[in-house]
Amino acid sequence: MTPRAASGIPPGSEEEVMNLFSDIRALVVDTLGQMAAEGALPAGLDLSAVAVEPPRDPAHGDMATNAAMVLAKPAGQPPRAIAEALAARLAADPRLTAAEVAGPGFLNLRLDPAEWQRVVRAALAAGPEFGRSHIGAGQKVNVEFVSANPTGPMHVGHTRGAVFGDALANLLDFAGFAVTREYYINDGGAQVDVLARSAYERYREANGLEPEIREGLYPGDYLIPVGEALKQTYGTALLDKPESEWLVTVRNFATHRMMQMIREDLALLNVTMDVYSSEKALYGTGRIEAALDRLREMGLIYEGVLEPPKGKTPEDWEPREQTLFRSTAHGDDVDRPVKKSDGSWTYFAPDIAYHYDKVERGFDMLIDVFGADHGGYVKRMKAAVAALSGGRVPLDIKLIQLVKLWKNGEPFKMSKRAGTFVTLRDVVEQAGADVTRFVMLTRKNDAALDFDFDRVLEQSKDNPVFYVQYAHARVCSVLRRAAEQGIAADDATLAAADLSRNGHESEIALAKKIAEWPRLVEIAARSNEPHRVAFYLYELASDLHSLWNRGNEDTSLRFLQEDVAVSQAKIALARAVAVVISAGLGILGVTPAEEMR
RNA sequence: GCCCCCGUAGCUCAGGGGAUAGAGCGACCGCCUCCUAAGCGGUAGGUCACAGGUUCGAAUCCUGUCGGGGGCACCA
Numbered sequence A: 001m002t003p004r005a006a007s008g009i010p011p012g013s014e015e016e017v018m019n020l021f022s023d024i025r026a027l028v029v030d031t032l033g034q035m036a037a038e039g040a041l042p043a044g045l046d047l048s049a050v051a052v053e054p055p056r057d058p059a060h061g062d063m064a065t066n067a068a069m070v071l072a073k074p075a076g077q078p079p080r081a082i083a084e085a086l087a088a089r090l091a092a093d094p095r096l097t098a099a100e101v102a103g104p105g106f107l108n109l110r111l112d113p114a115e116w117q118r119v120v121r122a123a124l125a126a127g128p129e130f131g132r133s134h135i136g137a138g139q140k141v142n143v144e145f146v147s148a149n150p151t152g153p154m155h156v157g158h159t160r161g162a163v164f165g166d167a168l169a170n171l172l173d174f175a176g177f178a179v180t181r182e183y184y185i186n187d188g189g190a191q192v193d194v195l196a197r198s199a200y201e202r203y204r205e206a207n208g209l210e211p212e213i214r215e216g217l218y219p220g221d222y223l224i225p226v227g228e229a230l231k232q233t234y235g236t237a238l239l240d241k242p243e244s245e246w247l248v249t250v251r252n253f254a255t256h257r258m259m260q261m262i263r264e265d266l267a268l269l270n271v272t273m274d275v276y277s278s279e280k281a282l283y284g285t286g287r288i289e290a291a292l293d294r295l296r297e298m299g300l301i302y303e304g305v306l307e308p309p310k311g312k313t314p315e316d317w318e319p320r321e322q323t324l325f326r327s328t329a330h331g332d333d334v335d336r337p338v339k340k341s342d343g344s345w346t347y348f349a350p351d352i353a354y355h356y357d358k359v360e361r362g363f364d365m366l367i368d369v370f371g372a373d374h375g376g377y378v379k380r381m382k383a384a385v386a387a388l389s390g391g392r393v394p395l396d397i398k399l400i401q402l403v404k405l406w407k408n409g410e411p412f413k414m415s416k417r418a419g420t421f422v423t424l425r426d427v428v429e430q431a432g433a434d435v436t437r438f439v440m441l442t443r444k445n446d447a448a449l450d451f452d453f454d455r456v457l458e459q460s461k462d463n464p465v466f467y468v469q470y471a472h473a474r475v476c477s478v479l480r481r482a483a484e485q486g487i488a489a490d491d492a493t494l495a496a497a498d499l500s501r502n503g504h505e506s507e508i509a510l511a512k513k514i515a516e517w518p519r520l521v522e523i524a525a526r527s528n529e530p531h532r533v534a535f536y537l538y539e540l541a542s543d544l545h546s547l548w549n550r551g552n553e554d555t556s557l558r559f560l561q562e563d564v565a566v567s568q569a570k571i572a573l574a575r576a577v578a579v580v581i582s583a584g585l586g587i588l589g590v591t592p593a594e595e596m597r
Numbered sequence B: 001g002c003c004c005c006c007g008u009a010g011c012u013c014a015g016g017g018g019a020u021a022g023a024g025c026g027a028c029c030g031c032c033u034c035c036u037a038a039g040c041g042g043u044a045g046g047u048c049a050c051a052g053g054u055u056c057g058a059a060u061c062c063u064g065u066c067g068g069g070g071g072c073a074c075c076a
Helices: A020-037 A067-075 A079-090 A113-129 A156-174 A190-206 A221-234 A243-268 A287-297 A348-360 A372-388 A424-431 A433-440 A464-484 A491-495 A505-526 A531-553 A564-588
Strands: A063-065 A096-102 A106-111 A140-144 A178-185 A275-278 A301-305 A321-325 A365-371 A395-400 A403-407 A449-452
Touching: A020 A063, A020 A067, A020 A079, A020 A106, A020 A113, A020 A505, A067 A079, A067 A106, A079 A096, A079 A106, A106 A113, A113 A491, A113 A505, A113 A564, A140 A156, A156 A178, A156 A365, A156 A395, A156 A403, A156 A424, A156 A433, A156 A505, A156 A564, A190 A221, A190 A243, A221 A243, A243 A424, A287 A301, A287 A321, A287 A348, A287 A372, A321 A372, A348 A365, A348 A372, A365 A372, A372 A395, A424 A433, A433 A449, A433 A464, A433 A564, A464 A531, A464 A564, A491 A564, A505 A531, A505 A564, A531 A564
Parallel strands: A140 A178, A140 A365, A178 A275, A365 A395, A403 A449
Antiparallel strands: A063 A106, A096 A106, A301 A321
16 A cells, blocks of 8 residues: 555645544644743643544534643643633634634534535545545554464354454555555464364265264364365375374365365455465474574563462362463463473464564554454463564454354354354355445444344345445435436536535535544544444435435435536535445445445 | 453444433334435433542543453463
């Protein structure tokens, strides 16, 4: 991606993607600075808490700032006095029509309607780039997500993690970060040996022998083709040999096939990784040792014996001297072993090396997307990254809660044995990638999500995907109608229209909602919360539907009018909504529909 | 026993320390000769689990209690 700053577009120009809220905040901060320079306020005040936000109650104006209340104590002046002095100066700005002190010291601002019209024009000019932010400043971010064990097909839980990670990556890209999407292949542990043994039985089966799918092996049918493929490649050469002679061969073969399958599953969801990193590739290269040496130099590795966990002592617990990472030095509850008693690495050791590798690759920020059942590893992982990066690289770990499936009005119980195991492929084939992605983003990542097969296939406002796409389709419909009537409605023409004709409160409300988009992108990106985009789009769609229906009662509010110039102004507003919906859906990875069928 | 997440309308959930806490569903009352009614408007519904604390101001931050979920050395 290209950092916007390099585009050479001067800030403040119409082409510059505008964020009215940050513009006005800059005005407030500058004005406060002037007041300080003139002695009306003390010098050196911390202005970081000064906010400019849309007020909850529209009667309070278009924007409100808390500046006076935040600064009252440090400035040693009553809030209303500061607010009044600030208001007097702000009134000189042509963008503002009013600045009123209210309540305990709020300063309510009203904007010249021309400002909303500027936003609409900016949206039309910027198109899909409208709302793109520079807050990332080109910083390198690594988003690690999915990272499912390469032992089988992806299931619904992985699906939510995949959608979340991909949408988050899109969001951060849109906010000006240089994003790398990465998958960590857990191909170094015991579970891939189990995979190899399971595949070997299918290989025997392919050669006409009775497979022995013992307890603890993977029984899934998906390994049958792997067995067939092994037969095609190796014929009977691996039969009747001790495990030691075929294990590595079959393991490599099977994990490769599983990763192929996982890539195909991800492709169904339109998820593409930039980098696949292999756990196994860390072994035997000295990189695990190097990472631990680094920690050792800091005195964070030692040989020791852990206390048994209080309250619930495991039955087979025995004191053991182990190589331990002093994760407690960076906020963990206990120190964590990096070596098993037989001298081999715990899973945590390669994880440390992997995260060290990410730090060494120069990322400014790391994000791990884990299933909620991995919540216990958050502190130790953060401790490792904090130590290995000298506190330079923040690690944010997003935990993805469960997906509860519903079908025919009741919970759909998943069971591997009963064959009711729902895979990513099952979900996408039934619901489609667009619906799956959107619905998976209609909850905060750390809240459980209900995925109701009946609901998501419904073509009504109960289905939020449909609701948002319908709004986009309605705008497209208007544009088609305009073309039929010979009204010029390309974006350049619309941007030149006299938007001051859109003076109805419902139209202004819509323009204000559009103006919130760049601000929302920044809020969502700062908190790594792509679901905010989905909720915003729902609200924007709602405002469009609302205006549309007002047009049923009041024909002067329809987008298409007798007067071409009036039509163009109104179409411009509608088109700006479509632009934002399109950009937002793009972040979510959902296709904007041009018509509903 | 310890750690993490959650607790907001009957249900499912939004809500960056700001003003009178919102949406959808469900319930009730309305709106199509008219750009897609696949939609919209309205009414009703709240001790933001509880108790303290910080703050000019707390659903939001801190501590504790209760309730639900997840996790707790040689499994990933």
